[in-house]
Amino acid sequence: MTKKTQCPICGEFEVSRQIRAVTHTFKGHKLEVMQPGEYCDACGESVLSPADLKATAKEIEQWRSEILGRLTPQDVKRIRNGLKLNQKEAGAIFGGGPNAFSRYENGLARIPKAVEFLFKMLDQYPNETTSKAVSSVINLSHFVSGPRKGKHAHG
Ligand SMILES: [Zn+2]
Numbered sequence: 001m002t003k004k005t006q007c008p009i010c011g012e013f014e015v016s017r018q019i020r021a022v023t024h025t026f027k028g029h030k031l032e033v034m035q036p037g038e039y040c041d042a043c044g045e046s047v048l049s050p051a052d053l054k055a056t057a058k059e060i061e062q063w064r065s066e067i068l069g070r071l072t073p074q075d076v077k078r079i080r081n082g083l084k085l086n087q088k089e090a091g092a093i094f095g096g097g098p099n100a101f102s103r104y105e106n107g108l109a110r111i112p113k114a115v116e117f118l119f120k121m122l123d124q125y126p127n128e129t130t131s132k133a134v135s136s137v138i139n140l141s142h143f144v145s146g147p148r149k150g151k152h153a154h155g
Contacts, residue, residue, distance in 0.1 A: 029067055058073050077105045079119045087101035089138075
């Protein structure tokens, strides 16, 4: 048995780590996810750590972006792979830093509209001219940004 800890809300020693079915509502749609977290059996309060939220973020963002008609985390990954760029390279070229695409593709952030527009264009009109234009811009971008030194605290 898991030892129960004290609830910061009601004070009862009824908090344990569980995975519960949690229903999200968005624009009239419903999605049930299996949400890990610390749950209190006395008052029903839940405490979700960043890792708990990360566990369901991709599924929730996939669902929300489909409802909104925006690129989903899966779409972003597919189009980026089509451009033959890894996440770091994509972040350097389209902006947002080295972790930006990891965040988009894990549902932790939504891709900026300007980048999304470009990605939709590249996805819908994948022809030779577009590919050539993209590779020339990518080469230029590598040349301009050059090797990165140091680490920024803020990504
Ligand atoms: Zn409680």
